[in-house]
Amino acid sequence: MTDDSVSRLATVSAQLQHAAKLGQHATPTLIAVSKTHDADTIRPLLEAGHRVFGENRVQEAAAKWPDLRAAYPGVALHLIGQLQSNKAADAVALFDVIHTVDRPSLIAALAEAMDKSGKRPDCFLQVNIGDEDQKGGCAIAETPAMLEAARSAGLPIIGLMAIPPHGLDAAPYFALLAKMARELGLAKLSMGMSEDYEVAAMLGASHVRIGSALFGARA
Numbered sequence: 001m002t003d004d005s006v007s008r009l010a011t012v013s014a015q016l017q018h019a020a021k022l023g024q025h026a027t028p029t030l031i032a033v034s035k036t037h038d039a040d041t042i043r044p045l046l047e048a049g050h051r052v053f054g055e056n057r058v059q060e061a062a063a064k065w066p067d068l069r070a071a072y073p074g075v076a077l078h079l080i081g082q083l084q085s086n087k088a089a090d091a092v093a094l095f096d097v098i099h100t101v102d103r104p105s106l107i108a109a110l111a112e113a114m115d116k117s118g119k120r121p122d123c124f125l126q127v128n129i130g131d132e133d134q135k136g137g138c139a140i141a142e143t144p145a146m147l148e149a150a151r152s153a154g155l156p157i158i159g160l161m162a163i164p165p166h167g168l169d170a171a172p173y174f175a176l177l178a179k180m181a182r183e184l185g186l187a188k189l190s191m192g193m194s195e196d197y198e199v200a201a202m203l204g205a206s207h208v209r210i211g212s213a214l215f216g217a218r219a
Helices: 002-022 039-047 058-071 085-094 104-117 140-152 171-184 197-202
Strands: 029-033 052-055 076-079 097-101 122-126 157-161 188-190 207-210
Touching (some): 002 029, 039 058, 052 058, 085 104, 097 104, 140 171, 171 188
Parallel strands (some): 029 052, 029 207, 076 097, 122 157, 157 188
């Protein structure tokens, strides 16, 4: 596992760089998605110098990351899973970036937590880019109003995040998200996962969220 994940990291990083260059974009930040993986599995990447990681759940991250952060300074932790409003304060305390802001109740909870703590993690608005019932994210048409609400509440919104429909060509969805971000004056795009990160990099992703391509398939 040790050598595997580190060699995969080198491969994926090179592919991202190449794809971004083809699309004439900057190489995106690689978020190593460490959800469901324990500290021993994560440590080889930390030893190799990687410092950007993503988790889906607040509780899981709280259980393993404080010790790892103490041992490896400079870690940036990204929350990439759906966030319940009642976990907003914990998320603000633990994470450096939150990718899944998608509804007024969550905006209010995050704003309150940020005001109380004085800590203001960067945030992405999640867009339901494929209009799928089962997915989080605000509707495409509601995104400008959601952005306005988030900014009015004092949330530092830096970009848009989306997960395209599974099994379809991701490129049109990534292109649409990029167009939306340009129109809204947002610089960052959190898009692309293990199966489509090269397409995302070519189309201007600033952050890609990669799990199985680094750690292998989850059990």
